[in-house]
Amino acid sequence: MSDPIERTIEAFSRLPGIGPKTAARLTYFLLRAPNDVALDLADALKALKEEIHYCRRCFNVAQGELCSICADPGRDQHTICVVEEPLDIVAIERTGAYRGLYHVLHGAINPLANVGPEDLRINELVERVQKEEVREVILATNPNMEGEATAMYIARLLEPLGVRITRLAHGLPIGGDLEYADQQTLAQALEGRRPIS
Amino acid sequence: MTGGPERRYRSYRLTGLVIHHRDMGEADRIVSLLTPDRGRIDLLAKGVRKITSRKAGHLDVFTYVRLQVAKGRTWDIITQAEAIRTFPRIRSSLPRTAHAYYIAELLYALAPEEQEDRELFDLALEALGYVETATNLLVVSRWFEAHLLRVTGFQPQLYVCPLCGAPLNVEQVNYWVPQAGGAVCPTCGVAQKGGRPLPARVLKLMRFLHTRPYTHVRELPLRTDVLLELEGYMQAYLRHVLERDIRALKFLHRLRQEFRRT
Ligand SMILES: [Zn+2]
Ligand SMILES: [Zn+2]
Numbered sequence: 001m002s003d004p005i006e007r008t009i010e011a012f013s014r015l016p017g018i019g020p021k022t023a024a025r026l027t028y029f030l031l032r033a034p035n036d037v038a039l040d041l042a043d044a045l046k047a048l049k050e051e052i053h054y055c056r057r058c059f060n061v062a063q064g065e066l067c068s069i070c071a072d073p074g075r076d077q078h079t080i081c082v083v084e085e086p087l088d089i090v091a092i093e094r095t096g097a098y099r100g101l102y103h104v105l106h107g108a109i110n111p112l113a114n115v116g117p118e119d120l121r122i123n124e125l126v127e128r129v130q131k132e133e134v135r136e137v138i139l140a141t142n143p144n145m146e147g148e149a150t151a152m153y154i155a156r157l158l159e160p161l162g163v164r165i166t167r168l169a170h171g172l173p174i175g176g177d178l179e180y181a182d183q184q185t186l187a188q189a190l191e192g193r194r195p196i197s
Numbered sequence: 198m199t200g201g202p203e204r205r206y207r208s209y210r211l212t213g214l215v216i217h218h219r220d221m222g223e224a225d226r227i228v229s230l231l232t233p234d235r236g237r238i239d240l241l242a243k244g245v246r247k248i249t250s251r252k253a254g255h256l257d258v259f260t261y262v263r264l265q266v267a268k269g270r271t272w273d274i275i276t277q278a279e280a281i282r283t284f285p286r287i288r289s290s291l292p293r294t295a296h297a298y299y300i301a302e303l304l305y306a307l308a309p310e311e312q313e314d315r316e317l318f319d320l321a322l323e324a325l326g327y328v329e330t331a332t333n334l335l336v337v338s339r340w341f342e343a344h345l346l347r348v349t350g351f352q353p354q355l356y357v358c359p360l361c362g363a364p365l366n367v368e369q370v371n372y373w374v375p376q377a378g379g380a381v382c383p384t385c386g387v388a389q390k391g392g393r394p395l396p397a398r399v400l401k402l403m404r405f406l407h408t409r410p411y412t413h414v415r416e417l418p419l420r421t422d423v424l425l426e427l428e429g430y431m432q433a434y435l436r437h438v439l440e441r442d443i444r445a446l447k448f449l450h451r452l453r454q455e456f457r458r459t
Contacts (some may be wrong), residue, residue: 145258
């Protein structure tokens, strides 16, 4: 494929929520717009893929080896909050109610979608709890069936390690995704977290 | 907007059991329900992944719901949802969750689409009720799969050899050949590729489970090792029917390996 216009349209069409019509509109917009609009976008996309990867400790998005949270010595090093996606960290950070570390699973157990524990960063979490001086693990997976199953599974794995295991309080409405929770509800859910048995 | 005879069909009510869902776009979800009137149907739930959505909690898997649905072009859209029955003990127990997923996966794979099946729906709701309360979940899953296969027309042959027509002698070792339709006689069985010996204790248990209500089955002191043995035979048969592995079973095996009892 050599025609730059067709190539750009085709590239846009691969994005979620963008059909061929929108892809064409965006392409022709960029063609007409001042040079820096298109070039800034190209640079940003290139940097996104080349400079951002996952933190080797917690699997949050990171620019260096460690994400900005793991690299911050001011964070409480004894508490790990376990979330499904990096976006959940953004939601929790917005509340300002949490000062510990995170661990991103990159999904939740869902047998119907063929996602098992082995597809998530669960072994890495167990290793962290064994190696680091962790006192509490907060399970902040989504309040739906998959999130509950994931939390119960992890709790069972961590139980023998003698660490305090808590789950977000039930103030969160059942069924939704954490990333969409409002700040106050999320802060309350963190505040009211309870030991899981 | 024109009136017309189709106007009163723009919205309808529906009850069903949520057996599957998958995310779509930013915050939407396709929800699959097993209904008494229309078998399995897929509906669009808009914005349910937003935690503020009041519908979300009622549309989680293993919920028996009453819905208001609006007709749409590609998907019919859920406009209201209200839980009729939830299963809190399934939700708070990992083994129960895993067995409920097993039941949901088989229902999703075998339920007819857009076709009335009241018996299947009743079986599904009954089985989830037992997963909620039973002490031996293996019995529930073995009982459920037997009756599911009967209701959906995939009942394995347990009485007459499908290859030669001879009645099967339950006191001897027969063979299990899924691609032949179930149990076959020893003479035919040895000649079949992919067949495996079927001990008398397993065939007897199969016949019992396939013909009895759960209330009879649960009275029996069934041995765990025989139930697990039976699971292996049923897994081979279901794999043949579904033409793929059962994902929830992989998860159940994983739990068993990791935590012993499940
Ligand atoms: Zn990190
Ligand atoms: Zn025969």
